Amino acid sequence: MKILVTVKEVAEAADDFEIEGTDIGEQYLEYDLNEWDDYAIEAAVQLSETYGDIEVVSATIGPERSEETIRMALAKGVDRAIRVWDDDIAAADLDVAAKTRLFAAVVDEEEPDLVLSGVQAADDGFGATGVSVADEIGFDWAAVVNHLDTEDDLSTAHVHRELEGGIEELTDVDLPAVLTIQTGLNEPRYASLRGIRQAQSKEIAAFGLADLGLDADAVDSPISRTGMYEPETESDATYFDGAADEQAAQLADVLREKGVVSE
Amino acid sequence: MNFDLPAEHRMIRDQVREFCEEEIAPIAQEIEDEHRFPEEIFEQLGQLDVMGVPISEEYGGLGGDTLLYSVVAEELGRVSGGIGLSYVAHTSLGSKPIELFGTDEQKAEWLRPLAAGDELGAWALTEPGSGSDASDMDTVAERDGDEYVLNGTKQFITNASVANSVLVKAVTDPEAGYDGISTFIVDPDDDGFEVATVWDKMGLNCSPTCEISLDDVRVPEDRLLGAEGEGWTQTMKTLEGGRISIAALSTGLAQGAYEAAKEYSGEREQFGKPISTFDAVRDMVVDMHRKTERARLLTHKAATMYDDGDDVTRASALAKLDASEAAREVAEDAVQVHGGYGYTTDFPPQRFYRDAKLMEIGEGTSEIQHLIIGRQLGL
Numbered sequence: 001m002k003i004l005v006t007v008k009e010v011a012e013a014a015d016d017f018e019i020e021g022t023d024i025g026e027q028y029l030e031y032d033l034n035e036w037d038d039y040a041i042e043a044a045v046q047l048s049e050t051y052g053d054i055e056v057v058s059a060t061i062g063p064e065r066s067e068e069t070i071r072m073a074l075a076k077g078v079d080r081a082i083r084v085w086d087d088d089i090a091a092a093d094l095d096v097a098a099k100t101r102l103f104a105a106v107v108d109e110e111e112p113d114l115v116l117s118g119v120q121a122a123d124d125g126f127g128a129t130g131v132s133v134a135d136e137i138g139f140d141w142a143a144v145v146n147h148l149d150t151e152d153d154l155s156t157a158h159v160h161r162e163l164e165g166g167i168e169e170l171t172d173v174d175l176p177a178v179l180t181i182q183t184g185l186n187e188p189r190y191a192s193l194r195g196i197r198q199a200q201s202k203e204i205a206a207f208g209l210a211d212l213g214l215d216a217d218a219v220d221s222p223i224s225r226t227g228m229y230e231p232e233t234e235s236d237a238t239y240f241d242g243a244a245d246e247q248a249a250q251l252a253d254v255l256r257e258k259g260v261v262s263e
Numbered sequence: 264m265n266f267d268l269p270a271e272h273r274m275i276r277d278q279v280r281e282f283c284e285e286e287i288a289p290i291a292q293e294i295e296d297e298h299r300f301p302e303e304i305f306e307q308l309g310q311l312d313v314m315g316v317p318i319s320e321e322y323g324g325l326g327g328d329t330l331l332y333s334v335v336a337e338e339l340g341r342v343s344g345g346i347g348l349s350y351v352a353h354t355s356l357g358s359k360p361i362e363l364f365g366t367d368e369q370k371a372e373w374l375r376p377l378a379a380g381d382e383l384g385a386w387a388l389t390e391p392g393s394g395s396d397a398s399d400m401d402t403v404a405e406r407d408g409d410e411y412v413l414n415g416t417k418q419f420i421t422n423a424s425v426a427n428s429v430l431v432k433a434v435t436d437p438e439a440g441y442d443g444i445s446t447f448i449v450d451p452d453d454d455g456f457e458v459a460t461v462w463d464k465m466g467l468n469c470s471p472t473c474e475i476s477l478d479d480v481r482v483p484e485d486r487l488l489g490a491e492g493e494g495w496t497q498t499m500k501t502l503e504g505g506r507i508s509i510a511a512l513s514t515g516l517a518q519g520a521y522e523a524a525k526e527y528s529g530e531r532e533q534f535g536k537p538i539s540t541f542d543a544v545r546d547m548v549v550d551m552h553r554k555t556e557r558a559r560l561l562t563h564k565a566a567t568m569y570d571d572g573d574d575v576t577r578a579s580a581l582a583k584l585d586a587s588e589a590a591r592e593v594a595e596d597a598v599q600v601h602g603g604y605g606y607t608t609d610f611p612p613q614r615f616y617r618d619a620k621l622m623e624i625g626e627g628t629s630e631i632q633h634l635i636i637g638r639q640l641g642l
Contacts, residue, residue, distance in 0.1 A: 068270060075274070190282050193312035193325050193335075196274050 001154060002055045003044045004112035006103060006130070007037040007073055009066035010123040022225045033069045036118025040181040042188040043148060044116050045077035051154065055079050059106045061099060063090065067204055074199035075191035082106060086208030092219035100132040102219070105212035107137050113154070115178040119144050134178035141178040142171060146185055266560075268334065275327075276334045282311065283342040291343040292608055294469035300425050301469060304346060309380015317354065318362055322370050324378035329504065329566040333511035337559070340515020341522075344618025345469035347515060348625075351508035352421035352470075353377065357384020360430055360446065360501050364489040373428050373448055382427035387417035387449075387475060388498060395631050398441050398495055402477065404433035411435075411447060411487065413480040416459070419625075423473035424458045426451060431477065432498065435491050444494035448486045455480035466617025503575050505626045506583035510562040513586035513622040517555040520590070520597035520615040524548055527610075528600050538600075547600060551593045558586035577639040584632035587622035594619045 009031050017028035041058070048054040058073045059082045060066055070081045084102050092098060107115065117130035134141035146168070147160035154175060161169040162182050173179070191199075209218060238254060240247040255261045268276065287304060294301050308314055317332040318324025325331075332354065339347035361374040376382040393399045402415025413433055423429055429449045436443035449456060460474040489497055525548050528539035538544045565578040597612035598605035605612045623629045 068274065071270075071274060072278075075278075190311055191274075191278050192310070193275050193278070193316065193327070196278060197271060197325065197327075199274075200271050 001053065002057060002110065002112045003047060003114045003116060004107065004110055005040050005044045005056065005058045005078065006117040007041065007058050007060045007070065008034045008121050009060065009062050009069040010034045010121050019228050019230065022228045031065065031069060033072055034118050034121050036120060036181060036183055038188040039183055039185045040116040040118050041073050041076055041078060042186045043181055046186060047150065048077065057082060057110055059103060061085065061089065061102055070204055071199045072191060074202040075195040076189055080202055081204040082207060083204055084207045088209055088216040089219055093221055093224055094219060095221040095223045096126050096128045096132050098219040098221055099129050100136050101214065102212065103133045104136040105214055109212065113176050115139065117180050119180045119182050130178055130180035139176050139178045140173045142173045143180045144182050145179045146182040148185060272331050272334050275331060276338060279313065279335050279338040283338050287346060288342045292614060295345065295614060298468040300471055301346065305383065314353065314380030315378030318358055318374065318378040322362065322378050323375045328570045329507060330563060330570055333507060333562055333566040336508050336511035337515035337518065340512040341519040344516050345467045347512045348467050349422050349470040351512055353384045355505040355508040356386040356501060357422065357426065357428065357430060359504055360488065360497055363500065364497050369448065376427065383422055383425050384428055385420055385422035385426035386430040387420045388432045389418045391416055391418045395628060398444060400432060400434055402433040404435050404445060404447060409484050410481045411484065413447060413477045413482065415477050417475045420473045420475055421470060423475050424461055424471045430488060432494050439492060441495040442492045445491045446488040446494045446497055447482055448488055449480060449482060453480050453482060465620060466614065467621055502626060503579050504569065506579040507562065507565045507569060509622055509626050510565065510582035510586040513590035513619065514555065514558045514562050516590040516615050516619050517558055517593040520594040520612055521551040521555050523611050524551055524597040524600040544600060547596050551596055554589040554593050558589040561585050577636055580632045580635040583627065584629055587629065590619035590622050
């Protein structure tokens with residue numbers, strides 16, 4: 001059995017940054033593994049440890065710089081990695097559809113039984129790639145999974161999905177499937193130092209568009225970024241002073257005033 | 264000349280830093296206040312392969328180099344001097360000598376559990392009447408058949424109350440001076456071994472510092488490390504590596520103190536603006552950065568030379584002298600930048616300040632480092 005985990009190296013801006021053109025200045029960015037993907041990796045590695053005989057492969061779309069981040073996944077127990085990149089991809093403004101075409105081509109190549117992705121990426125936050133890939137490759141899927149059990153023969157995943165308003169949906173998904181993994185599903189491990197050392201010699205295979213049977217059209221996008229600005233932050237906090245009963249009375253006034261409770 | 268850490272070292276540094284920030288930083292002051300050795304932290308460090316970083320893989324270690332070991336020791340020191348001190352004492356003093364001077368059987372029995380992090384190591388050189396003049400020791404080991412009988416008192420022994428093995432220096436030939444000293448692997452469970460005192464200290468209180476008494480402790484002859492009379496040269500060799508680890512730990516203390524001051528000075532406002540914008544405070548923070556960076560460069564240089572097999576007598580003494588002084592100065596300035604808050608235990612600078620002072624004393628005082636460097640310079 002094979003599990004494919006899609007991972008992304010995400011940018012995080014420093015506390016003080018400046019916008020240059022339509023992006024945050026490169027000097028203000030630090031890169032790290034997407035938080036959601038850390039949980040997806042842990043889920044895959046735990047399945048592999050539980051059942052044995054499972055190969056865990058990670059796939060990422062990213063420049064050479066991202067290899068250090070990918071290696072952390074290898075250090076935590078991913079067996080090998082695929083990195084998709086070339087000049088055409090670098091020149092493109094990748095939207096969900098383009099990423100879907102790239103990952104679908106990787107799935108064609110690898111033929112996994114289970115694909116795990118993070119719910120969303122911490123930087124652009126589309127939150128769509130996992131489900132979009134499932135649709136493209138014709139797998140069943142479950143999004144925002146915060147609890148995962150599997151049948152012993154790995155035919156079915158019993159999942160809890162986190163819905164709005166604190167509601168959970170309990171559902172079964174037959175494999176092959178795509179699950180998008182929510183934070184809190186498990187407790188991602190620290191990479192052991194031995195794991196980090198061994199990861200230095202694990203394979204990170206580089207694929208370009210041509211290697212995946214695609215051409216530059218695959219990363220064409222009708223969407224383009226036209227601007228970037230920092231939204232005005234507004235804070236409207238009211239501080240209450242006095243003894244607890246006085247504060248409670250003031251709070252009650254505010255709630256009435258705002259229409260939260262009736263007169 | 265390349266000043267970048269290799270990728271593997273960077274990844275390990277980042278992962279150890281993450282562990283330190285998540286697991287150690289939140290309890291760092293608490294374990295100091297409680298004078299509690301955090302066993303649970305050392306158990307986790309063992310699971311992450313931290314406890315045997317510079318020990319060969321053959322004996323359960325990570326097989327990393329001294330530079331990697333320095334990077335890890337610095338990260339521990341950046342959040343807790345006490346945990347860092349117990350760590351480097353375990354590694355440089357309790358484990359490394361067994362790897363360097365032990366037989367295969369001794370390594371299998373005594374080094375393997377230390378390197379795997381299942382057990383903790385210590386060593387015992389200093390005595391109540393013997394500090395800088397370390398060879399002037401009163402502890403004796405007398406041969407009796409196929410055993411040695413050890414008698415004496417050892418002072419300021421890091422980890423002794425939590426260790427599973429202690430490398431004890433003792434005189435086997437009183438007539439032979441430096442060449443009359445030998446090293447023995449002592450098990451704290453051996454009859455006659457007693458931890459007489461666990462000291463209350465100015466800082467580093469989560470790391471136990473003990474007085475131990477040896478009262479007719481009988482050990483079989485296979486507990487002799489190396490040959491009789493080799494104890495002093497082993498000590499010199501061990502301390503060369505040990506000094507690099509104290510330099511690394513000191514660099515970590517300085518880094519932790521510097522970061523605390525930098526952050527605080529950017530947030531604290533007086534006269535309507537952050538105090539970091541006043542020249543007096545800015546210059547202090549800049550100098551903290553300068554000293555920390557200098558300490559790290561000297562430490563990494565000494566570690567790299569050690570890994571290259573060069574003589575590191577001068578380099579390791581320089582690194583230890585400079586980094587320990589930097590740690591104390593930077594920590595003192597961090598208290599000053601924090602003002603009244605810096606004097607409270609709600610903020611870490613006072614802890615770094617207390618911890619840093621020991622770095623100028625342990626494993627060779629600053630005065631002894633000057634002596635070593637002076638000799639190396641032919642003075």
